[in-house]
Amino acid sequence: MARSMRAALSVLMLVGFYVLALGIIVGLGILSVLMFLNTSGTAGAAKLGFLTIAVAVAVVVALWKVAKAKPEPEPGLPLSPEQAPELWHLVRGLAAVAQTRAPDEILLVPDVNAAVSEDTSMLGLIGGRRRLYLGIPLLQAMNLAQLRSVLAHELGHYSGRHTQLGAVAYRGQTAILATVGQLSGNIVGWLLKQYAKLYLLVAAAVNRTQELEADELSVQVAGRAVAQHTLRELPVISMAWNFYEGRYIAPGWEAGYAPTPADFFGGFGGLLHARTGELDELRKEPPPDEQSRWDSHPSIAARVYAMDRMTDVAVPVDTRPATSLIPRFDRAAEAVAAKAVDFGNRTQLPWDQFTAVAVLVQEQRQADLVYRAAARLTGSGEAGLATVFGLVQAGRIGELSAEFFPEATRREAAKLFADPMELLLRVAAVRSNVAYWRHSWTGRPEFVRTDGQPLNLQPIAAEAVAPESLDRAAAHLAALGIDVAAAVQVDKVATAHGGDIVGGLANMSVNGKPHDVLILDNGLIMRPCPKSTDNGKDRLLEWARSAPVPELAAKSWFVPFEEVASAKIVKVSPIRVDLTLRDGSVVAVHEAWTGDRLHKTSADVLHEAVKPFLPENAGVR
Known part of the structure; x- marks a missing residue:
């Protein structure tokens, strides 16, 4: 009965949304006609008529989108009963315990997840093709007892008929969000948005209840202790x-490299084996207890607690690895990576080569920061390690170091430069084919000579920052075979590589034009945006998630902090900053009163980011 009530509630709320929308359209239409009949309100009637038409069109467009919308199966590798007979035997046996029909397909997917789906029709009254999805990383990390618990939980969704309304829920959510999106910016959109929030809250509450119901079968099949331990293991x-x-x-992925398909999941297995202590x-x-009213799953802590009240059973614990159910699992994992992971045009390398190249690219980018600063000091177009040595010999290393340690005295800055100098020497050693970065699953990569012996360049770096000992360095x-001339600048212009998004401000005025701004720890990414201030936070979130940071910067206007010569805080709230770049141009980044933020402290983040560039004792209004 409870399940039927939930099904009816989902359908009724979806119908109710469109009844409300239709009621608004009819009400606006009647009001428009009445205003037209009253000749004194012709102008207002016309505006109201246009609003009525806009609402009607939005609803029709949304319904058209919904008519075409349906959940797509996740990309994965189908496993036939012939390919994995033991796995299929286990799944079918658990389906019998659950008194439900077994899935028609089992697919391996690249996520840390397990899930089920069902293609249904007639509002879920007629069942269809069932699919069970198993994540490769999950299988790598679990034993058979834990896998039984996970499988029982997923099959519990079938026995609880939770998947029957999956298509209805998907279409309902798509319909409501599409309609609200079409109507943002007016009172009708605001009203429907409130209903949409209610619908999503109810849907989330229903989903949480279903998760607890599915957990009951997990305890019944695997035993309470194993079921609880499995839940704790998921995070x-x-x-x-x-x-x-x-x-x-x-690191290597951003640089255009990738592990081979065979190594992509194989590396995770290596990490799990090497870091058991951690x-x-x-x-x-303790299990995570964070939970929002919008969450589709109860917190792990809540689920573990709920299991304490479920009837326990004695079940032998099978500690064999879950991967043992799939013959030639490594080959299957490689096939999943090749099919479901988007490698793009990245160069694929085995782990040893991949790590060596990835770390070199990272260190070269850090070295380029120093080389660009050296090029500015010397007035040359580009620089290298020989340029830096020239600055040391001329007694100007303190000037170079001051760009990276602005609060230090000139003498302190010169000593502090020993660490950046060591980095420059490491890059020179790799470029001279004297050393490389050796891969390790237990810690950070090791810097070693080509014979495998560790190479410590710190003492030489300490000598290289002082004019009197530079020749010894x-x-x-030279004795090590490191060619100073081989260490040169690669990136002439600063990029966003290595940057993290730390904040965002929507509808900023950038040089007088509306822009959305993502704040990185190494610069600002800005792109033009609509004048309307609606959905600014959602727009920022969607933008931030759409691509890796370097791609976001490459497709937009990127201002690296490296290029900022000075900054002026024009106003603190709303935050308004003028950045003067090294080429003399000014970028005025001003927040509007009606702008939106990625998170509440985004304006403070921008303030902190530009502090190093503020003139001493600058007045702030």
């Missing part, structure tokens, strides 16, 4: 995967 696996992507893949420490943390480098 650990997710954090491990995010760390793997961010630390190991992202993962065990993560497992000691040069002699040591």
